[in-house]
Amino acid sequence: MKKISLFFSFVVVVSILLAACQPAATPVVEPTAVIQKVEFTAAPVQPTSAPVVEATAVPEPTKPPEKEVDTEAKVVVGMETIIENLDWMTNSTLNSFSIWEQLYDRLVDLDDKVVLQPMVGKEWSISEDGKVWTFKLRDDVKFWDGTPLTAKDVVYTFDRMQIPDYNIGNTTYMNSQFNYEKSVAVDDYTLEIYTKDPVPALLYTLEGINILPEHVYSKLTPEEAGSVTIMGSGSFVFKEFKKDDLVTLERNDNYWGKKSQIKTLIYRQIAEPGTRIAELETGGVDVIQSVPMDQFDSVDALPNAHVTAISNGCRQYLGFNLYNNPTYQDKRVRQALNYAVDWEVINQAIFKGAAPRLPIHVNKPWQNENLKAYEFDPAKVESLLTEAGYAKDADGVWAKDGKKLAPSIMIYYPKGSERDLVLLSLTDQFKKQGIPAEPFYLERSAAFEKLDKREIDDMFFIGSCTSYEGQGDISDLQADSGSNYGRWNNPEFEALYKDLLKEFDLAKRKELLDKMQVIVNEEAPMISLWIRIDVWGISDKLDWKPNPTGLAVLTGAVKYK
Amino acid sequence: MINYAIRRILQAILVILGVTMAAFSINFLAGDPTYALLGDLRGLSNQDIQDFRHRMGFDRPIPEQYLDWLNKAVHGDFGMSIKYREPNWKVIMERFPATMKLAGSALLLGLLVSIPLGIVAAVNRGSIWDRISMVVALVGQSMPSFWMGLMLMLIFAVWLGWFPVSGSYEGWRSMVLPVLTLSFYDIARNTRIIRGSLLEILGEDYVRTAQAKGQTPGRVLFDHALRNALIPLITLIGIDLGSLLGGALITETIFAWPGMGVLTVNAINGKDLSLMQACVTMFAVTFVLANLLVDFTYTYLDPRVRLQ
Numbered sequence: 079m080k081k082i083s084l085f086f087s088f089v090v091v092v093s094i095l096l097a098a099c100q101p102a103a104t105p106v107v108e109p110t111a112v113i114q115k116v117e118f119t120a121a122p123v124q125p126t127s128a129p130v131v132e133a134t135a136v137p138e139p140t141k142p143p144e145k146e147v148d149t150e151a152k153v154v155v156g157m158e159t160i161i162e163n164l165d166w167m168t169n170s171t172l173n174s175f176s177i178w179e180q181l182y183d184r185l186v187d188l189d190d191k192v193v194l195q196p197m198v199g200k201e202w203s204i205s206e207d208g209k210v211w212t213f214k215l216r217d218d219v220k221f222w223d224g225t226p227l228t229a230k231d232v233v234y235t236f237d238r239m240q241i242p243d244y245n246i247g248n249t250t251y252m253n254s255q256f257n258y259e260k261s262v263a264v265d266d267y268t269l270e271i272y273t274k275d276p277v278p279a280l281l282y283t284l285e286g287i288n289i290l291p292e293h294v295y296s297k298l299t300p301e302e303a304g305s306v307t308i309m310g311s312g313s314f315v316f317k318e319f320k321k322d323d324l325v326t327l328e329r330n331d332n333y334w335g336k337k338s339q340i341k342t343l344i345y346r347q348i349a350e351p352g353t354r355i356a357e358l359e360t361g362g363v364d365v366i367q368s369v370p371m372d373q374f375d376s377v378d379a380l381p382n383a384h385v386t387a388i389s390n391g392c393r394q395y396l397g398f399n400l401y402n403n404p405t406y407q408d409k410r411v412r413q414a415l416n417y418a419v420d421w422e423v424i425n426q427a428i429f430k431g432a433a434p435r436l437p438i439h440v441n442k443p444w445q446n447e448n449l450k451a452y453e454f455d456p457a458k459v460e461s462l463l464t465e466a467g468y469a470k471d472a473d474g475v476w477a478k479d480g481k482k483l484a485p486s487i488m489i490y491y492p493k494g495s496e497r498d499l500v501l502l503s504l505t506d507q508f509k510k511q512g513i514p515a516e517p518f519y520l521e522r523s524a525a526f527e528k529l530d531k532r533e534i535d536d537m538f539f540i541g542s543c544t545s546y547e548g549q550g551d552i553s554d555l556q557a558d559s560g561s562n563y564g565r566w567n568n569p570e571f572e573a574l575y576k577d578l579l580k581e582f583d584l585a586k587r588k589e590l591l592d593k594m595q596v597i598v599n600e601e602a603p604m605i606s607l608w609i610r611i612d613v614w615g616i617s618d619k620l621d622w623k624p625n626p627t628g629l630a631v632l633t634g635a636v637k638y639k
Numbered sequence: 640m641i642n643y644a645i646r647r648i649l650q651a652i653l654v655i656l657g658v659t660m661a662a663f664s665i666n667f668l669a670g671d672p673t674y675a676l677l678g679d680l681r682g683l684s685n686q687d688i689q690d691f692r693h694r695m696g697f698d699r700p701i702p703e704q705y706l707d708w709l710n711k712a713v714h715g716d717f718g719m720s721i722k723y724r725e726p727n728w729k730v731i732m733e734r735f736p737a738t739m740k741l742a743g744s745a746l747l748l749g750l751l752v753s754i755p756l757g758i759v760a761a762v763n764r765g766s767i768w769d770r771i772s773m774v775v776a777l778v779g780q781s782m783p784s785f786w787m788g789l790m791l792m793l794i795f796a797v798w799l800g801w802f803p804v805s806g807s808y809e810g811w812r813s814m815v816l817p818v819l820t821l822s823f824y825d826i827a828r829n830t831r832i833i834r835g836s837l838l839e840i841l842g843e844d845y846v847r848t849a850q851a852k853g854q855t856p857g858r859v860l861f862d863h864a865l866r867n868a869l870i871p872l873i874t875l876i877g878i879d880l881g882s883l884l885g886g887a888l889i890t891e892t893i894f895a896w897p898g899m900g901v902l903t904v905n906a907i908n909g910k911d912l913s914l915m916q917a918c919v920t921m922f923a924v925t926f927v928l929a930n931l932l933v934d935f936t937y938t939y940l941d942p943r944v945r946l947q
Contacts, residue, residue, distance in 0.1 A: 162909075163724040242694055246721075250687065304724020321723060321730065322905060323807075323897040348805060348895045352789055356797050356804045523910055527673075530688065560687075 151637035152342040153620065155630050156354040156363040160325050160347045163304035164316075166288050167239060170247030172543070173367070175286075176630040177325055177345055181310040182288030183219060185232065186281050190625045190634070192391075192546045194281050198227060198289060199269075208276030208582055209259075215267040218334045221291045221311045229263035234292035236261045236271070243300040248286075255283045255550070278582045282547040313338050313633045322347050338633045345630070358383050358615045364637065365620065367630060369613040371428060371496060377615045384616055387432055389609045390628035391441050392543040393551070394497065396487065396504070396605040399534055401565035405483065406536070412602040414462040415485075416452035418511045419605060424503045428496060433608040438595045439555070441609070444548025444588065446595040451606070459511050476512045484514045485536035490525035500607070501539050529563040538563060541610065546627075548591040549578055555603060566603035640938070647934055651927040655920065659712075662919040663705045663912075673697050695721075708916060717920070718913030722905070727917035730902065735921065737807065738898035741890065742883035744818045746876065749825035754869075756826070757833025761868075762860065764838060772830055779827025788820040788893040805895035817894040821887060825879055829872060837868040870937070877933035881926040 161174040166182065169175075185199035199213040219227040236258060239249055259272040273280065294309045308316045313335060314327035327343040346363065348354045354366040355373060359380055369377050369385055378385040396415075398406035405411055421435035435451040468476040468483060476483040487505065491497040501517050508515040515537070520528065528534055542554050542561060553559050556575050557567040571594055578590045598604075614624045622635035673692045692698045696707075711718060717727040760772035795816060796804040807813045840846060841864055849859050888900030899918060906914040 162722045165724060168724060246691070250691075254687070301719065301724050301726075320897060321733065322901050323895075346806065346895065347897075349901070350893050350895070353792065353805045353893055353895060356792055359797055360800065360804055362804050362806075523673075530685075560685075 145638040147339055148637045148639045149339050150341045151339070152344065153340050153365070153632060153635065153637055154344045154346060154363040155632065156346050156348040156357050156366040157630065158347070158349055158368055160322075160345045161319065164306070164308040164319060165244070165300070165304040167244040167249045168246055168300075168304060172628055173630070177327070178288050179312070179629055179631045180314040180327060180343070180633055181308070181312040181316055182290075183227065183311045184287055184289060185213060185215075185284045188285050188546065188627060190623070192626050194285060198232075199284075204582065208278070208580065209273050211271040211273075211280060212264075213269040213271070215269060216334065217267050219311055220332065220334070221294075221309055222315050222330065223291075223294075223309065224332075225291060225293060226266075227289060227291070227311050228266040229269040230266075231289055231292045232269050233261045233263050234296060235287060235290045238290065238295065239287070252283055252286055256280070276580050276582070278579070278587065279547045279549045282550060314343055317342075336633075339636050340632060343632055355615065358617065361617070364617040365622065365630060365632070366615040367612070369615045371430065371611075371613065374430065374613060380615075382618055384618060385613060386616060386624055387611050387613045388624050389626055390543075390612045391546060391626055392541050392610040392628070393436060393439055393441070394500070394539070394541045394607045394610060395436075395439060396607065397538045397540060397564040398603065399532075399536055399564060400567075400603060401532055403536060405481075405485075406564075408466050409601055410462040410466040411468075411483070412605075413452075414459045414466070415508070415513070416602050416605050417455040417458040417462070418508055418513060419452065419504060419607075420454040420507050421451070421607065422454070423507075424500055425608070427503070428499055429608070429611060432611055436606040436608055438599055439542070439604060439606050440548050440551040440591070440595055441546065444551065444591050446592040446599075448592075449595060449599050452602075456511060470512055474512050475514055482514070483512075484516070486516050486518050487536065488520055488525060488528065488534050488538040489517050490520050490522045491539075493519065497539070497541075530560070532565065534563070543628075548587070552591065552594055552598070555598060564603055566601075568597060568601060568603075571597050571601075643938070644935070647931055651931055654927055655923045656709075658923040659709070659916060659920050660705060663708070663916060664701065667701050708913070712916075712920065717917040720906075720911055720914040722909050722911045722914065727914045730914060731899070731917055731921050734897060734899050734902045737896060738884060738887050738891070738900060740814065741817055741821055741887050741896060741898060742880065744814060745821035745825065745883055746879055748818055748822040749829055749879070750872075750876075752822075752826045753829035754833060754872075756830045757837060758860070758865070760830065760834040761837035761841065762856075769834075772834065776827040776830045779823045780831075782823070784820055784824065785889050785893060787823050788816070788890055791816045791819055792893070805893075807896055813894075813896075817890045817896055820890045820893070821883060825883070829875065832871055832875065833868060836871050837864060840864045840868045873933055873936055877926075877930035880929040881922075884922055884925060 155176075157173050157176070159171050159173045161177050162169050162171070166174070166178040169178070183198045185197060185202075186194050187197040189195050198215055198219055200216050202211055202213045204211055213229075213232075215227075215229060215232070217226070221227060236256075237260075238244055239253055239256075240258065245253060255277070257273045257275050257277050259274045261272065262270045264270055271280075277283070289311065291309050291311075294307065295303055298307055310316065311334075313330055313333045315330045316325075317328050318324070318326040324347065325345045327345075329338050329341050329343075331337065346357075348357060348363075348366075351368060351370050351373070354363070355369065355377055357363040358366045358377070359382070361382065374385055374387070377383065398412060400406055419435070425431055425433050425435070437449040437451040438445055440446070463476050463483070466478070468478045471477045471482070485508075487501060489498065489501050491501075498517075505515040505517055517539075525538075529538065529540075540563065542551070552575070554561045555566055555571065556562060557565075557572055574590050574594045574597075578587060578594070581587050581590060612624060612628050614630075616622060619639075620635060620637050622632055624630070673688060673695070689698075696704060699707075708718065715728075717731075719725065720727050720730050723730050756772050756775070760769045763769050792804055795801050802815050803809050803813050846859060846864055849863050850856075854863075884899065887896075887898055888904060890896065891898045891900040892904070899921070903915065903918040903922075905911075906918055
C-alpha cells in the first residue's frame with residue numbers, strides 16, 4: 079500500500095514539474111486564417127449644403143434562400159464593458175457608445191463605411207465667416223414617449239454639455255473640438271449653431287452628440303439622469319440596466335428610419351475573454367468582442383461561429399521626449415529608431431499579417447497615400463547614428479559623449495497583453511541594433527499624470543483613437559494639444575495647422591493634411607506602428623459585419639432561425 | 640466578559656479606521672485620479688485639467704480629503720459614485736447580496752464537505768480513504784482558483800452543458816460552478832486541519848478513558864473528540880469569510896457574476912474614489928464583524944478562554 083501511494087505521489091510530482099517546464103507557447107508565424115481588412119475607400123463628405131436624402135439607409139443583408147429571418151430574434155452581445163450609467167454625457171468608454179448609437183439620434187451619423195450621412199439634420203449650410211451652421215431638421219422624428227424631436231431639444235443638448243456636472247470624460251473632449259458659443263432654435267425644425275471660431279470638422283463632432291429631450295432632462299438632477307430616467311429617439315428602446323451585468327434594448331417599432339429586424343438586443347458585460355468564448359461556443363451569446371489573437375484560429379474553427387477582424391482606427395505609436403531630452407531632439411536619432419523596427423516579424427508573429435506598419439499617424443481616407451512606412455534598415459540605423467555623432471562602445475552599444483543610447487520606454491498596458499508583447503518585441507529588436515531599450519510599467523492614470531507633467535525621460539508607448547477626420551488624427555502633434563505628449567513643435571507644421579482650422583474646402587484640406595503628413599514623416603516625432611484590430615466572434619446564425627468604428631451597432635443585423 | 644466585548648469592539652473600530660486610511664492613501668499613491676477620470680487628455684488644456692481637479696476636490700491635501708470623507712461616512716453619507724451617478728451605499732447594497740450569496744454558499748459547502756472528509760481521514764488513518772482525502776486536499780490547495788474556475792466551466796458548461804457558462808440568470812444552476820470554484824480551496828484546507836486536529840484529540844488521555852469505559856466509537860467521536868477538534872476551524876471561519884469575499888473577485892470576473900468583487904475592481908480601475916472607499920469599508924466591516932462573532936463564539940465553545 080505504501081509503495082503504491084509513494085509511486086502515485088511520485089507520478090503527481092513529476093507531472094507537475096514537467097508541466098511547469100513546458101516552454102511558453104510560441105506565436106504562430108504563418109498566418110493560417112484569412113483576416114478581413116476594411117479599407118477606408120469612401121470620399122470625404124461635403125461640409126456645405128447637403129442634398130435632402132431619405133432616412134439613413136441600413137444596407138439589406140443578403141439572405142441565403144434556405145435561411146428564414148427571425149424577426150422576433152433576441153441577440154446577445156458579450157462585451158468587456160457596457161454602460162456605466164444612464165446618461166451618455168457622463169460615460170467615457172467606447173463600448174458604451176455602441177449602446178447610445180442605438181438609443182439616440184444625432185444630427186449626422188457615420189455609416190458602415192465611416193462616411194458622414196445626414197440623420198436628424200437633413201441639410202445644412204455654413205455662413206461666410208464659417209462660424210454659423212444652419213441645419214434643417216427632419217419633422218418625423220419622435221422620442222419614445224411620442225413627443226416630436228425639435229430644434230429646442232438640440233439646443234438643450236448642446237447647452238447641457240457645457241454644464242460642469244456633465245462636462246466630463248468624452249464630453250470634455252467633444253467640447254474642446256466643438257468650440258461652442260451658442261445655438262438657437264429659429265423654429266421647430268431650423269437650428270443655428272454658433273461657434274467661437276470656424277470649425278470645418280464640426281460634423282465629425284456632431285456625429286457623436288446624442289440628442290436628448292428637453293422636456294424630460296431639464297427636470298432631472300444629474301443623479302436622476304444617471305440612474306433613474308432615460309429617454310431617446312433611437313432605433314431601439316431602453317428596457318433594463320443592471321450595473322456591470324447587462325443592458326436590454328427592444329426594437330422601436332415606431333422608429334422613423336429603417337427598423338431593425340432584431341426584436342431584443344442584450345449587451346452583457348463579460349470581462350474574461352475565455353468566458354466570452356465559452357458563451358459563444360455554447361450559444362449563450364451571438365457576438366463577442368475582443369477575441370484574443372492567439373485564440374483566433376480556435377474560435378474561427380467553432381462549428382457554430384466565425385471570426386472577423388477589422389481595423390478600428392486606433393493607432394499605436396512610440397513617442398519621444400522632445401521637450402527636454404537633447405538625445406531625441408536630434409531628428410537623426412528618431413529616424414534611426416524608426417529604421418530599427420522590423421515590423422513585419424511582429425506583424426506576422428502577433429497579428430498574423432493583418433497589421434501592416436503605418437506610414438503616418440493618420441487614418442484613411444485622409445492619409446497621404448504617397449508616403450511609405452519606414453522599413454527595417456540596419457544600414458540606415460548605423461549611418462544615421464554615426465552621422466549624429468554616435469559610436470559603438472566596447473559593449474556594442476551606441477553611445478555619444480560617454481552616454482549610452484538606452485531609452486526607457488513607458489508603458490501602461492498590462493503585462494502579458496498584446497501591446498506589452500509588441501513593446502517587448504520592439505525593445506528586443508532595438509537591443510539587437512545596439513540600442514538597449516527597456517520598458518518601464520506604470521498604472522494608467524499615473525502614466526497620464528507623468529505625460530501631462532512632462533516627467534517621462536525618454537520614450538512612451540501609447541495609442542490614439544480617431545475621429546475619422548484627418549484633423550482630429552493629426553491634432554495629436556499640434557503644439558498646444560493635450561495629447562501631444564512629446565511636445566513636438568514644428569513651425570512649418572503649426573502654420574499649416576492654423577490654415578487647416580479655417581479651411582472648409584475639402585480638396586484644400588486634403589492638400590494641407592498631405593503637406594503636414596510629409597513633414598511628420600520626415601521629422602519623425604514618433605514611431606508610427608499599427609492600427610489596432612478588433613477581432614469579433616460572431617454566431618453563424620447572425621448576419622452582421624462589424625465596422626471600423628469599433629462599435630457593436632447591430633441595427634442592420636439579421637438573425638436566422 | 641463585558642470588558643472583553645468592549646475591548647474587542649474598540650479594536651474592531653480601530654482596524655476599520657486603519658484599513659480605510661490605508662486604502663485612501665494607497666489610491667493616491669497610484670496616481671492623481673484626475674487623469675483616470677479625464678482619459679487620454681485629448682483636446683484638453685492645462686486649465687481644463689486644473690478646473691476639473693478643483694471641481695472634484697482633488698486639489699485639496701490628501702488628509703483633508705480623507706477627513707472630509709470620514710466625517711460624512713460617520714453620518715451615513717458615503718458619497719456619490721462618479722461612474723454610476725448614484726449614492727455609493729445604494730450601489731453597494733445592490734451588489735453585496737450577490738457576493739454574500741456566493742461567499743456564504745462556498746463557506747457552507749466548504750464545511751459540509753470538509754468536516755466529513757476530515758473525520759473519515761482521521762478515523763481511517765493510513766487507509767485508502769485517508770490517502771484520497773489528502774490527495775484531494777493537496778490538489779485543492781495547489782490549484783489557482785482562476786484555473787479551477789475555467790476548468791469547471793470547460794467541463795461542466797461547455798462540454799457537458801449541465802450548467803450555464805456565466806451570469807446569474809438561471810437561479811441555483813448559475814451558482815453551482817462559481818460556488819464550487821470558490822469553495823475548493825477551503826474544502827482542501829479545512830479537511831487537512833480537521834484531520835490533523837482530530838488525530839491529535841483522538842490521541843488524548845480523556846478519549847482513551849472514554850473508550851476504556853466502553854463508549855461506542857460514535858459517541859467517543861461526536862461527544863468527546865469532535866467538539867474540541869472543531870475549535871481551530873471556528874477561528875478559520877472568520878478568516879475564511881474575508882478571503883472568500885476577496886477571492887470572490889476572481890470567481891465573479893470569470894463567471895460574470897455582478898458582485899462586490901467586480902464592483903471594487905471597476906471602482907479602483909476607474910478611480911471612482913468614493914465608491915472604492917465605500918467598498919473597502921464594507922469589506923472591512925464585514926470581515927471585522929465576522930471575526931468578532933467568531934471570537935464571541937469561541938468563548939462559548941472553549942471554557943478555558945472564558946476563564947482567562
